Amino acid sequence: MKATVTWAGEELFLAQSESGHSLVLDANGGKTAPSPLENVLLSLGSCSSVDVVSILQKARQKITDCRVEIDATRVDSVPRLFSDIHLHFVITGTDIAAKHVERAVSLSADKYCSVALMLNKTVKITHDFEIVEA
Known part of the structure; x- marks a missing residue:
């Protein structure tokens, strides 16, 4: 690449x-x-969302929307690196099983999202989710 x-x-x-x-x-x-660092957050959110949507579709969950809200904290010293990033997934659909969403988010964070796996070496990344009935 x-x-x-x-x-x-x-x-x-x-x-x-x-x-x-x-x-x-x-x-x-x-x-x-x-900014370049904003783009890192956008890339992280996009990479994770691709995984979550794909995993939920394969689990035959009836999702109609996936949004991830990202909150990042940077250190006060130069260089102003990220110290913590939190991803909050909002999954909308019909009859979505929480166990499937939890599994999809965890698999993305721990196994599939290349951006998260690279950042995870130096940044504390956490995640949670909510399900909204369509």
Whole structure:
């Protein structure tokens, strides 16, 4: 896997993936685009959500929506790394079994989500969930 990041002026950077997709990152506190660290959180949430949805679908759960709310804490010293990240999954559907959601969230965190597994080496990542009846 390869990628290219090109300075676009001021504190903006254009990131391009090997597959041809692009996104703009803003190192100036995310004023005009996500900051690099915001993008890490977005990547974590996306990676985890892909797993959770896939696992729940394979378990034949009737989900209509999956949202993950992410809350991160950074240390006060430089570099301002993440110390803690909490993922709160909100699963909407009909007759969703909590045991299936708990299993899906745990499997994502402990086995499948590459982003979580990389971050987990230095960041305390926790998660929980709620089920909303459609």
